[in-house]
Amino acid sequence: xxxxxxxxxxxxxxxxxxxxxxxxxxxxxxxxxxxxxxxxxxxxxxxxxxxxxxxxxxxxxxxxxxxxxxxxxxxxxxxxxxxxxxxxxxxxxxxxxxxxxxxxxxxxxxxxxxxxxxxxxxxxxxxxxxxxxxxxxxxxxxxxxxxxxxxxxxxxxxxxxxxxxxxxxxxxxxxxxxxxxxxxxxxxxxxxxxxxxxxxxxxxxxxxxxxxxxxxxxxxxxxxxxxxxxxxxxxxxxxxxxxxxxxxxxxxxxxxxxxxxxxxxxxxxxxxxxxxxxxxxxxxxxxxxxxxxxxxxxxxxxxxxxxxxxxxxxxxxxxxxxxxxxxxxxxxxxxxxxxxxxxxxxxxxxxxxxxxxxxxxxxxxxxxxxxxxxxxxxxxxxxxxxxxxxxxxxxxxxxxxxxxxxxxxxxxxxxxxxxxxxxxxxxxxxxxxxxxxxxxxxxxxxxxxxxxxxxxxxxxxxxxxxxxxxxxxxxxxxxxxxxxxxxxxxxxxxxxxxxxxxxxxxxxxxxxxxxxxxxxxxxxxxxxxxxxxxxxxxxxxxxxxxxxxxxxxxxxxxxxxxxxxxxxxxxxxxxxxxxxxxxxxxxxxxxxxxxxxxxxxxxxxxxxxxxxxxxxxxxxxxxxxxxxxxxxxxxxxxxxxxxxxxxxxxxxxxxxxxxxxxxxxxxxxxxxxxxxxxxxxxxxxxxxxxxxxxxxxxxxxxxxxxxxxxxxxxxxxxxxxxxxxxxxxxxxxxxxxxxxxxxxxxxxxxxxxxxxxxxxxxxxxxxxxxxxxxxxxxxxxxxxxxxxxxxxxxxxxxxxxxxxxxxxxxxxxxxxxxxxxxxxxxxxxxxxxxxxxxxxxxxxxxxxxxxxxxxxxxxxxxxxxxxxxxxxxxxxxxxxxxxxxxxxxxxxxxxxxxx
Numbered sequence: 025x026x027x028x029x030x031x032x033x034x035x036x037x038x039x040x041x042x043x044x045x046x047x048x049x050x051x052x053x054x055x056x057x058x059x060x061x062x063x064x065x066x067x068x069x070x071x072x073x074x075x076x077x078x079x080x081x082x083x084x085x086x087x088x089x090x091x092x093x094x095x096x097x098x099x100x101x102x103x104x105x106x107x108x109x110x111x112x113x114x115x116x117x118x119x120x121x122x123x124x125x126x127x128x129x130x131x132x133x134x135x136x137x138x139x140x141x142x143x144x145x146x147x148x149x150x151x152x153x154x155x156x157x158x159x160x161x162x163x164x165x166x167x168x169x170x171x172x173x174x175x176x177x178x179x180x181x182x183x184x185x186x187x188x189x190x191x192x193x194x195x196x197x198x199x200x201x202x203x204x205x206x207x208x209x210x211x212x213x214x215x216x217x218x219x220x221x222x223x224x225x226x227x228x229x230x231x232x233x234x235x236x237x238x239x240x241x242x243x244x245x246x247x248x249x250x251x252x253x254x255x256x257x258x259x260x261x262x263x264x265x266x267x268x269x270x271x272x273x274x275x276x277x278x279x280x281x282x283x284x285x286x287x288x289x290x291x292x293x294x295x296x297x298x299x300x301x302x303x304x305x306x307x308x309x310x311x312x313x314x315x316x317x318x319x320x321x322x323x324x325x326x327x328x329x330x331x332x333x334x335x336x337x338x339x340x341x342x343x344x345x346x347x348x349x350x351x352x353x354x355x356x357x358x359x360x361x362x363x364x365x366x367x368x369x370x371x372x373x374x375x376x377x378x379x380x381x382x383x384x385x386x387x388x389x390x391x392x393x394x395x396x397x398x399x400x401x402x403x404x405x406x407x408x409x410x411x412x413x414x415x416x417x418x419x420x421x422x423x424x425x426x427x428x429x430x431x432x433x434x435x436x437x438x439x440x441x442x443x444x445x446x447x448x449x450x451x452x453x454x455x456x457x458x459x460x461x462x463x464x465x466x467x468x469x470x471x472x473x474x475x476x477x478x479x480x481x482x483x484x485x486x487x488x489x490x491x492x493x494x495x496x497x498x499x500x501x502x503x504x505x506x507x508x509x510x511x512x513x514x515x516x517x518x519x520x521x522x523x524x525x526x527x528x529x530x531x532x533x534x535x536x537x538x539x540x541x542x543x544x545x546x547x548x549x550x551x552x553x554x555x556x557x558x559x560x561x562x563x564x565x566x567x568x569x570x571x572x573x574x575x576x577x578x579x580x581x582x583x584x585x586x587x588x589x590x591x592x593x594x595x596x597x598x599x600x601x602x603x604x605x606x607x608x609x610x611x612x613x614x615x616x617x618x619x620x621x622x623x624x625x626x627x628x629x630x631x632x633x634x635x636x637x638x639x640x641x642x643x644x645x646x647x648x649x650x651x652x653x654x655x656x657x658x659x660x661x662x663x664x665x666x667x668x669x670x671x672x673x674x675x676x677x678x679x680x681x682x683x684x685x686x687x688x689x690x691x692x693x694x695x696x697x698x699x700x701x702x703x704x705x706x707x708x709x710x711x712x713x714x715x716x717x718x719x720x721x722x723x724x725x726x727x728x729x730x731x732x733x734x735x736x737x738x739x740x741x742x743x744x745x746x747x748x749x750x751x752x753x754x755x756x757x758x759x760x761x762x763x764x765x766x767x768x769x770x771x772x773x774x775x776x777x778x779x780x781x782x783x784x785x786x787x788x789x790x791x792x793x794x795x796x797x798x799x800x801x802x803x804x805x806x807x808x809x810x811x812x813x814x815x816x817x818x819x820x821x822x823x824x825x826x827x828x829x830x831x832x833x834x835x836x837x838x839x840x841x842x843x844x845x846x847x848x849x850x851x852x853x854x855x856x857x858x859x860x861x862x863x864x865x866x867x868x869x870x871x872x873x874x875x876x877x878x879x880x881x882x883x884x885x886x887x888x889x890x891x892x893x894x895x896x897x898x899x900x901x902x903x904x905x906x907x908x909x910x911x912x913x914x915x916x917x918x919x920x921x922x923x
């Protein structure tokens with residue numbers, strides 16, 4: 025802790041030691057006195073924080089006050105002279121303490137001291153700290169044990185390096201520090217390598233990006249741990265007490281130190297406020313807390329930008345800056361520690377750049393001043409030379425310092441536009457270099473539209489990254505599809521991307537697909553205009569330019585078609601094919617769409633969505649190849665699927681005369697939506713069903729490619745009142761998550777209903793026969809008497825869903841062709857949703873004749889074709905209004921009730 029600051033803390037002490045000691049002396053028990061003192065410290069510092077006092081005084085001040093509390097508590101016990109010491113370690117050892125951070129302590133013993141002889145005192149001291157509700161992390165070790173444990177665990181070694189004596193023999197601390205920082209414990213190289221590994225593992229747990237929408241203040245890239253890592257390495261290797269010492273060592277400039285200090289103090293302020301708001305230790309900026317923090321720091325909603333988005337945008341900018349500093353300094357340390365003894369090997373590349381021990385560097389310090397295009401050339405060289413391991417720290421600093429040279433003249437210079445296109449066409453490292461360009465402030469300047477989305481959050485549940493981080497991941501996905509290890513998970517994308525005539529057009533479309541978010545208006549249309557301007561400025565041909573612009577404008581078309589429309593309907597495929605126009609556009613759009621979905625939220629990408637996209641792609645490609653002027657009509661489809669099913673049934677010895685009447689009564693929708701295999705299986709089971717008063721239930725893994733990975737439950741029965749409500753309520757009680765429902769009612773008032781389900785955690789059901797048998801038996805029992813359908817169970821709404829609950833929307837219209845009422849429900853998804861909707865239908869005596877269930881991210885868009893209890897469309901305006909009101913009220917209430 026700086027001496028000057030220590031003096032300031034003494035002048036603003038919260039606890040007067042003399043008064044405190046007098047209270048202890050007169051108290052029957054010391055515990056209430058300590059508790060009162062801790063409460064006074066906590067409240068005083070919080071009020072000073074709210075008043076805007078320097079965060080350093082508060083963080084160091086808390087540690088200073090706790091020092092005195094601990095020293096007093098230590099004095100309550102008898103200790104052997106000169107053989108024991110109380111040591112602060114870890115963050116507390118640095119003299120830093122946030123409101124609810126652990127107070128990490130080491131009771132350090134000399135090797136000659138028998139700890140058992142002082143067990144009562146040690147136990148009594150620690151018990152006292154727990155009794156006064158001080159959050160401590162404690163260990164009791166001898167000098168030798170400290171050395172041995174430090175050798176085995178880099179985390180322990182680091183904690184012991186960050187240490188200071190609170191009370192007791194300071195010589196013990198000095199001896200311990202010398203031991204754990206000796207070459208015998210960890211050499212400089214070993215320590216540095218271990219901390220690098222630790223950082224990589226920490227970053228991997230947070231997706232290797234500063235831009236997670238719920239970042240961790242400590243552990244995410246650009247967080248406090250990154251700054252601490254710099255300090256640990258500097259202290260271990262250079263003997264630096266403070267990061268500012270690195271200026272004297274030539275690793276930092278004064279301006280960089282100033283930015284580093286400001287960044288750390290900002291992160292401290294946010295962390296302090298987070299602890300204060302949560303009333304506990306918390307380092308994750310969860311959605312729940314972001315809004316409160318934005319309000320605390322004085323942000324207000326503005327046109328086009330919420331207060332929380334402004335707050336998080338500042339956080340992301342600072343986290344990125346801290347991450348860049350971390351990378352810069354670790355690169356410096358790499359050169360000073362790992363490569364200090366290497367023979368200096370320099371290989372010239374051109375007049376501007378050379379490779380220095382496998383790292384790229386400029387040939388002289390004014391390269392970017394004399395040749396601004398070298399700012400772009402550097403990334404092209406990195407992409408095209410696989411033997412370059414990275415950029416020298418000195419060149420990284422020059423790159424950042426000269427980024428301001430990227431202006432309008434730079435953007436319009438044909439050398440730079442040509443170099444950028446050369447980068448986009450590079451066989452390797454395209455996404456890696458674009459990320460580096462972003463980190464070093466070059467890409468945002470070269471493409472100002474991209475610069476405006478850097479750090480822009482997307483405050484919803486669908487996206488888990490900021491817009492720029494998401495964009496980089498889309499490009500990365502497009503690149504990774506090329507590799508053989510992507511063949512299994514993305515077979516079509518792997519094949520397509522390796523056959524595209526100009527794959528750089530795909531990367532450009534990916535770069536621009538979300539570039540207009542946050543401007544207002546349709547970001548797809550605005551982005552398409554930006555993309556067209558870019559293509560023209562970079563001298564792409566007209567066909568290439570229009571393809572890129574079309575991809576940006578339509579980048580949501582394929583996913584919305586697959587997830588919101590019935591892609592089993594030939595008319596849907598026909599309309600989509602007309603929009604796509606040709607196989608070339610389809611190929612580019614498919615790869616872009618898959619990369620986009622996978623980069624939005626990896627948890628959304630599963631076999632379910634993969635097969636949706638695969639089916640839409642293959643069916644559309646087939647339609648395009650057959651010719652849009654002659655699409656396959658419904659009659660052809662129905663005739664073909666019936667003939668295929670007939671062949672299967674004949675092979676199984678089923679007489680066609682036994683099911684002709686059944687097929688005539690079913691209607692077109694069933695044959696359009698079911699496979700020939702399913703039709704044959706259903707037909708055979710219906711014919712052989714010898715319990716006419718009992719529902720027929722079939723359970724199997726779906727054979728339809730659209731629903732691959734899910735389980736299909738087929739129900740055949742009479743169309744009883746409340747049948748839909750009973751079915752979905754039972755499935756809800758069985759913890760089945762309904763992904764799709766195909767409701768078919770025959771002319772004879774029989775139902776052929778197919779439900780596609782996953783388990784409640786969206787994973788495939790267990791294939792255990794006993795488990796499936798239990799599901800089947802439960803459905804049969806409940807559907808025997810649909811009027812007595814099970815109660816809707818109350819299931820907990822996820823925390824994040826409550827934060828993003830949008831009002832339910834319900835639309836009603838009558839279909840003159842089917843003579844049914846079409847009811848559309850758009851609402852946030854949540855457990856038990858269909859069961860509740862089914863219950864509402866039952867309350868109003870409505871019959872469900874068809875249904876289309878669709879989940880789109882965190883919401884559903886469900887269509888129900890319903891009639892009244894006499895089989896007619898709803899004609900009473902009052903009933904329609906009441907139905908809409910009931911659905912909206914009941915569905916919204918299930919979320920609001922838990923908020």
